[in-house]
Amino acid sequence: QQQVKQSPQSLIVQKGGISIINCAYENTAFDYFPWYQQFPGKGPALLIAIRPDVSEKKEGRFTISFNKSAKQFSLHIMDSQPGDSATYFCAASTPSTSGTYKYIFGTGTRLKVLA
Amino acid sequence: DTAVSQTPKYLVTQMGNDKSIKCEQNLGHDTMYWYKQDSKKFLKIMFSYNNKELIINETVPNRFSPKSPDKAHLNLHINSLELGDSAVYFCASARTSYEQYFGPGTRLTVT
Helix, strand or coil, X not given: CCCEEEECCEEEEECCCCXXXXXXXXXXXXXXXXXXXXXXXXXXXXXXXXXXXXXXXXXXXXXXXXXXXXXXXXXXXXXXXXXHCEEEEEEEEEECHHHCEEEEECCCEEEEEEC | CCCEEEECCEEEECXXXXXXXXXEECCCCCEEEEEEECCCCCXXXXXXXXXXXXXXXXXXXXXXEEEEEECCEEEEEXXXXXXXXXXXXXXXXXXXXXXXEXXXXXXXXXX
């Protein structure tokens, strides 16, 4: 019940195309859903995040779509660029004790955008 | 200025040795974390400290011991290193909120 399932494992998209990565969860106590972008040799960087009280959040070319009833959320990258080539992780978080938040990460999606 | 920094970036050592990884954050955050990323890129939380107090302690061997001398620092000491400990270890920090900020990672190789 603590798992976050992410798909696809890898994705190849043409420049200018739309990249879509999906995640699903079981634990209804999760209340925060961030996406992280990781380049080789670097730490994960927060890209965009959503709370379950909204169905969509957009920041530039990145959009999160959230379906609470289906317990699914997805990341859409519009007009994908070669510079977007990285590994993307979804995560789900629930409050732990003392105000800390425990992230459960998906297994990652390696995105390659062809020039 | 680097927000979350880790030293060393690379660590190569032999089985049975003891090693430490240091983490510092200059964001004024209250909470710090250690994560392990394995060879398949899977990220898993190990520990969390809030105001120098251990809050989250996942199922991690006792050979791993975190220490937080102050709010800005969280170190990870590993005793009797094993081959399976080879991974990238990330430190992260957060104000008492959801957003976590990760350091650049320490690649540990045990031979």
